[in-house]
Amino acid sequence: MKLRSLVVLSVAFAAMALGACSRRQPPPAPAQQVDDEAARRAEEERRRAEEERRRAEEAARRRAEEEARRAAAEARSILTEMVHFDFDRSDIRPDARETLQRKVAVLRANPGVTLAIEGHADERGSVEYNIALGLRRANAVKDYLVGFGLDASRFETQTFGESRPLDPASNEAAWARNRRAEFRITGGGDNLVLPQTSQ
Amino acid sequence: MRWLLAGMAVLALATPVAAQRQDTTRLPTGVRLDVFYNTMSRPLVAVRPFAAPPEAAAVAEQVHAIIEQDLDYSDRFVIAEVPEALKAGPVTLGAWNDLGVVFLVTAEVEPFGDAYMVRLALHDVPFGSLKEIQAFRVPPPSDGGFRMAIHALADELVRWMTGQPGMAASRIAFVRPRRGGGEELVVVDSDGENPERVANADLIVSPAWSPDGKRLAYAAMVGGAWQIAERNLETGESHTVVRAPSGAVAATPTYTPSGDRLVFAMLYGNASEFHEYDVARRCCMRRLTRSPGVDISPTFSPDGARLAFNSNRIGSPQIYIMPAEGGQATLLSPYVYGEGSYYTSPDWSPTGTKIAFHGKSRGGWFQIMVADAANVGAPVSQVTQEGENEDPSWAPDGRHLVYTSVRASGQGLYVVDTFTGRERQVLSLAGAKVPDWSPTLRRAAEFAMAGR
Numbered sequence: 001m002k003l004r005s006l007v008v009l010s011v012a013f014a015a016m017a018l019g020a021c022s023r024r025q026p027p028p029a030p031a032q033q034v035d036d037e038a039a040r041r042a043e044e045e046r047r048r049a050e051e052e053r054r055r056a057e058e059a060a061r062r063r064a065e066e067e068a069r070r071a072a073a074e075a076r077s078i079l080t081e082m083v084h085f086d087f088d089r090s091d092i093r094p095d096a097r098e099t100l101q102r103k104v105a106v107l108r109a110n111p112g113v114t115l116a117i118e119g120h121a122d123e124r125g126s127v128e129y130n131i132a133l134g135l136r137r138a139n140a141v142k143d144y145l146v147g148f149g150l151d152a153s154r155f156e157t158q159t160f161g162e163s164r165p166l167d168p169a170s171n172e173a174a175w176a177r178n179r180r181a182e183f184r185i186t187g188g189g190d191n192l193v194l195p196q197t198s199q
Numbered sequence: 200m201r202w203l204l205a206g207m208a209v210l211a212l213a214t215p216v217a218a219q220r221q222d223t224t225r226l227p228t229g230v231r232l233d234v235f236y237n238t239m240s241r242p243l244v245a246v247r248p249f250a251a252p253p254e255a256a257a258v259a260e261q262v263h264a265i266i267e268q269d270l271d272y273s274d275r276f277v278i279a280e281v282p283e284a285l286k287a288g289p290v291t292l293g294a295w296n297d298l299g300v301v302f303l304v305t306a307e308v309e310p311f312g313d314a315y316m317v318r319l320a321l322h323d324v325p326f327g328s329l330k331e332i333q334a335f336r337v338p339p340p341s342d343g344g345f346r347m348a349i350h351a352l353a354d355e356l357v358r359w360m361t362g363q364p365g366m367a368a369s370r371i372a373f374v375r376p377r378r379g380g381g382e383e384l385v386v387v388d389s390d391g392e393n394p395e396r397v398a399n400a401d402l403i404v405s406p407a408w409s410p411d412g413k414r415l416a417y418a419a420m421v422g423g424a425w426q427i428a429e430r431n432l433e434t435g436e437s438h439t440v441v442r443a444p445s446g447a448v449a450a451t452p453t454y455t456p457s458g459d460r461l462v463f464a465m466l467y468g469n470a471s472e473f474h475e476y477d478v479a480r481r482c483c484m485r486r487l488t489r490s491p492g493v494d495i496s497p498t499f500s501p502d503g504a505r506l507a508f509n510s511n512r513i514g515s516p517q518i519y520i521m522p523a524e525g526g527q528a529t530l531l532s533p534y535v536y537g538e539g540s541y542y543t544s545p546d547w548s549p550t551g552t553k554i555a556f557h558g559k560s561r562g563g564w565f566q567i568m569v570a571d572a573a574n575v576g577a578p579v580s581q582v583t584q585e586g587e588n589e590d591p592s593w594a595p596d597g598r599h600l601v602y603t604s605v606r607a608s609g610q611g612l613y614v615v616d617t618f619t620g621r622e623r624q625v626l627s628l629a630g631a632k633v634p635d636w637s638p639t640l641r642r643a644a645e646f647a648m649a650g651r
Contacts, residue, residue: 088515088541124565126543126557126590127632128404128451129509129516132466132493135448139468157446157468158423163382163402170587170605 068191075192076185078102079115083141085179088125090136092144100141103183104148109195112188117141119159120166120182122175127161134159141181156186241619242301244276244360248286249306249317258315259308261340262349265390266304269353269367272390272623274599274616275360276302295324302330302360314338316648319352321359331359335646346392347641355643357596366594368641371601371625372397372406372415373612373634384417386432389594389636391612391625397430398437405451405496408637410458416440416478418450418463425449427463429478440476441465441484451496454478456503462487464495473497473508488525498547498554499523500572507531507545507554507572518545518556520575531570532558533579544590547572549638550597553617555582557589557602567591567602569617582617586610590632595639601625603632 081103083096092100107113119134119141138157146152167174246267251259271278279300285291295303303322308315314336323330333355337348347368354365369389377383383399384406400419407416416429425448430437440461443449452463459479465472471494477483488494493516496509506523509516517540518532531554532542542558554572559565567583586606593600594614604613604624611628615621 088511124587125516125541126496126509128495129493129511129543131404131448131450132464132471132495135446135466135468136493139446142468159448160402161404 068193071194072192075106075110075194076189078106079113079185079192080183082180082182084176085137085181087122087175087179088133090119090133090140092140096141097144100144101148104145104150105195106192107145107150107154110188110192113185113192114154114156114187116156116158116184116186118182118184119157120164120178120180121162122178123162123165123170124175125162127163131159131161134161137179137181241275241277242360243279243299244270244302244304245279245281245285245295245298245300246270246304247281247290249308250287251308252310255308255310255315258340259306262306262308262315262317262337262352265346265349266306266353266356268390269350269365270304270356272367272614273353273357273365273596274619274621275357275363290322292322292324292327295322296327300324304356311336317349317352319356321356333643334648335643336648337646343393344641346388348646350389351641351643351646354639364596364639366596366599366636366639368639369412369595370637370640371592371612371634372408372417372637373603374403374406374632375628376630384415386415387626389625397432398428404633406633406635407452407454407461408635409454410456410638412638412640414478416452416454416461416463418448418452427452427461427476429461438481440478441474453497453499456499456501462497462499462506464497466493466495471495496544498545500547501549501551505572507547509543509545509556515539515541516543516558518542518554518570520554520572529575531572531575532556532568533560533570535560542568546592546600548593548597549595553593553597555591555593555600555617557591565589567600567615569600580617582615582620583613583622588613590634592634592636594636599636601634601636603634 081099083099084093086093117138119138121130121133135157138159142155142157145155165178167177246263249259249263267278270276279298285294290305301324303324305320307318316334317337318334320332321330335352338345350367353367357363357365367389370386371389372384372386374382374384377399381399381401382403384397384403385394386397387394397415398417400421402420403417405418413433414429414431416427418425418427425443427440427449428437429440441449443465446468448466450464450466452461454461459477461476461478462473465474470489470491472489473487473494475485475487490510490512492510492512494508494510498507504523505520507518507520510519517530517534519528520531521528534540538560539562540558540560542556545554545556547554552572554570555567557565557567565587566581567588569580569582571577582600586604588602588604591600591602598618599614599616601612601614604610609624609627611631612625612634614623614625
């Protein structure tokens with residue numbers, strides 16, 4: 001009897017112990033809590049995706065901007081690339097024709113652009129005759145461009161004669177560089193685009 | 200001419216002076232040359248130190264230095280060294296005669312109120328006589344007109360000795376780069392002294408003196424637009440003669456010999472015109488010519504009957520002469536087909552007989568040349584040999600030319616005596632361009648005192 005009651009007591013204690021243990025364990029998660037967690041994760045995912053999309057867009061925009069900038073810079077460099085002349089000549093040389101034809105395409109793609117064409121001469125010959133020669137060079141370039149159907153009012157001509165050499169040296173190479181027409185964009189120079197065909 | 204014979208006799212003893220720089224190997228072919236070095240006609244002249252009381256000694260020394268240098272620069276004389284024994288004391292023409300001196304210049308300089316009196320004397324040594332003596336009242340050295348007054352006395356001595364005009368009392372206008380950008384029009388005395396800024400602009404070319412020496416016309420680019428302006432050097436007043444339309448250039452003004460009108464070139468991209476404007480009345484613009492090429496740099500004969508100018512009508516720039524009222528133009532420069540000859544910047548001499556220009560042929564260097572205005576087709580003289588020489592302008596004596604030069608020994612403004620070939624640098628200056636020599640600005644008569 002004594003032994004049986006001891007066993008019962010032990011069992012009771014064990015049960016109590018078990019009961020105590022059971023109470024210390026976390027309660028099973030409620031259904032509501034499970035839903036919140038999923039939403040949070042989804043939101044995070046969405047944000048990440050959004051951020052990625054935004055970044056991609058930004059990168060694309062930057063690329064496009066970069067591309068536009070590059071195109072504008074190239075268009076600008078085509079427009080301002082100088083052309084050169086032979087001694088005491090104002091006729092357009094074959095190499096200058098190519099340069100000027102590239103300008104024609106850019107000028108057509110950018111109808112708002114206006115240009116100042118500045119004629120220069122090398123140091124040889126009279127200062128005054130070279131002023132006339134510079135003007136004739138600028139005018140020959142203008143005539144060539146206008147010959148492609150561009151509006152003459154988009155161009156103004158100027159001469160500096162021999163007063164502004166690119167290369168102050170007195171040798172054939174310097175003189176060849178200095179016999180030139182330079183181009184300055186005087187209007188419509190923002191947001192230049194390249195002609196479609198050349199992209 | 201009597202001194203000439205004496206001079207020839209003594210010049211055998213004198214040091215050979217004229218530079219013998221005729222280097223025929225450098226001459227471009229196709230140019231017919233007639234360079235003459237008339238060195239035998241330069242008599243020996245001595246300018247004795249000028250006598251002065253102590254208070255005028257420094258001024259006397261300055262006056263002496265200017266006159267002696269002017270006589271040297273006139274290229275008509277050989278200036279003698281003055282021996283110590285002959286520097287002061289009574290004038291003993293016999294001693295000077297022993298030295299081979301043909302003309303002796305002596306002077307006394309004394310204070311005269313707030314000015315100075317210079318009593319100049321010219322002795323004809325071989326004939327043992329006093330040739331001329333005259334007293335002049337000149338401003339003190341502190342006065343801006345001092346040097347020009349002394350130059351006028353030097354010119355008077357030249358006239359006494361040769362009967363010909365001098366060129367010391369004159370100035371040279373030219374253009375140089377300006378510090379900080381742009382260009383400025385500057386005027387200096389014939390000896391390079393007294394630089395004076397007259398105008399500035401983005402670009403300036405073609406300064407031109409009025410025949411009375413009181414005004415300067417020039418072409419300038421101001422804010423991208425070309426114009427011709429005229430400045431009165433006495434009053435400092437300036438006005439715009441003409442503004443070129445956009446895309447055109449107004450350039451190379453020149454005065455008619457009467458001085459009341461300006462003729463200039465209006466350049467368009469594919470044509471050019473000469474226009475005339477009445478600067479006296481400031482009106483009456485009139486077109487004289489029109490050409491499909493570049494017609495530029497008009498210059499009048501002193502009688503106003505003819506005009507020389509530069510034109511590329513045959514494909515390269517050449518010099519032509521035509522009647523001032525229009526008509527047939529005659530080729531003056533020594534053009535030879537196929538030799539790339541190139542001649543520009545004509546200037547008609549004040550004596551009327553010569554036209555100077557610069558140019559080259561067959562890829563040679565640009566040199567200063569002189570053609571006979573009365574004898575088109577006659578040989579052209581090349582008066583420079585060294586380096587690149589451009590834009591000649593005649594001195595009022597009709598024998599010296601100023602021009603720009605770039606050569607191994609230097610660059611700047613140079614002067615050549617077309618009679619002897621003697622050359623000198625007036626100003627050492629990189630970038631000096633388009634010089635124009637004034638007429639005579641002061642005359643000794645303006646300073647002459649009554650009596651002796």
